[in-house]
Amino acid sequence: MKIAVCDDDKMDIVRLKKLIHAYDSDNNIGFSVSEYGSGSELLNAVKNGEDADIIFLDINMDDMDGLSVAKKIREHMDDVPIVLVTAFMNYALDGYKVRASRFLIKDDLDKTFNECMDDICSEIRKKSKFITFSCVEGEIRLKASDIILIETFGHKNMIKISNQTYQIYEKLNVLEEQLRGYGFLRTHNSFLVNMMHIRGINSYVLTLDNGRQLPVPKARYKQVRQEYALFVGKEL
Structure with missing residues (x-):
């Protein structure tokens, strides 16, 4: 090192x-x-x-x-x-x-x-740890840090990294538990976001480092901001 x-x-x-x-x-x-x-x-x-x-x-x-x-x-x-x-x-x-x-x-x-x-x-x-997911594409090993977010789409969830998307039928609640301790934040019923890739949360909108913006429901907004602030060490 x-x-x-x-x-x-x-x-x-x-x-x-x-x-x-x-x-x-x-x-x-x-x-x-x-x-x-x-x-x-x-x-x-x-x-x-x-x-x-x-x-x-x-x-x-x-x-x-x-x-x-x-x-x-x-x-x-x-x-x-x-x-x-x-x-x-x-x-x-x-x-x-x-x-x-x-x-x-x-x-x-x-x-x-x-x-x-x-x-x-x-x-x-x-x-640096690899996590194995049983995806539609087969057994996929990914670094937690490479995952930008997991997004629900219909009956599947989409695991998104910078240049690839993998489909998985596992429920988002289960994936959230699997990734507990790796810096992931449930910002919405349909989104599980890697806080390493968040660049800002303002006016009920979360911005990722790839420029994508995600809505944050009013009911979750305070908690989402607090958890992200704790992650980065920011004082609200």
């Missing part, structure tokens, strides 16, 4: 790397760590194809602040977990805008780092 650490304070990088290697030693995952001394250095690496499974990003940097860096990273790496590291806990709303996975306060790193890594590694494992 590749981890990128970006901070313009060398001592903070050393501290984070020490925590990462200690966590790796305890959990035997196999981390490789790349370090970057500025936001522009990290962005250049990303633009040149450098990959990462987790990014630790300092917010308060001189050349380019971490929030600006995170916003540009999202243009190239849509799903990578970004952990914002800061000395001040006053960036919650801005962090939501760049879909930060976590915030870590520098003074509390020793107390919070392992729990943060437990959560992120668990999420990564879930995203």
Whole structure:
């Protein structure tokens, strides 16, 4: 697993790397760590194809602040977990805008780092796990993260990924239970949506990252917004 650490304070990088290697030693995952001394250095690496499974990003940097860096990273790496590291806990709303996975306060790193890594590694494992569906087309194995939504159409449900649709006769309630814990949200009697692919919920309309808009019934609207806000860490 590749981890990128970006901070313009060398001592903070050393501290984070020490925590990462200690966590790796305890959990035997196999981390490789790349370090970057500025936001522009990290962005250049990303633009040149450098990959990462987790990014630790300092917010308060001189050349380019971490929030600006995170916003540009999202243009190239849509799903990578970004952990914002800061000395001040006053960036919650801005962090939501760049879909930060976590915030870590520098003074509390020793107390919070392992729990943060437990959560992120668990999420990564879930995203990479294949789930088998008995579809009309046969036994289909899909990553939960690749499923955009499941939509009821007549007596069948349609499992939609970016470039393919699969038909399944299983009831939506059963599929909802099968995908529990993978970040799916029942927004409507006919829609089960992967919250990773939601880009906004406003005025009883949910917008997906492929541009499609889905209606959210008034009776469900408050609950849907609350569950999505909890998923992304947004304060309503």
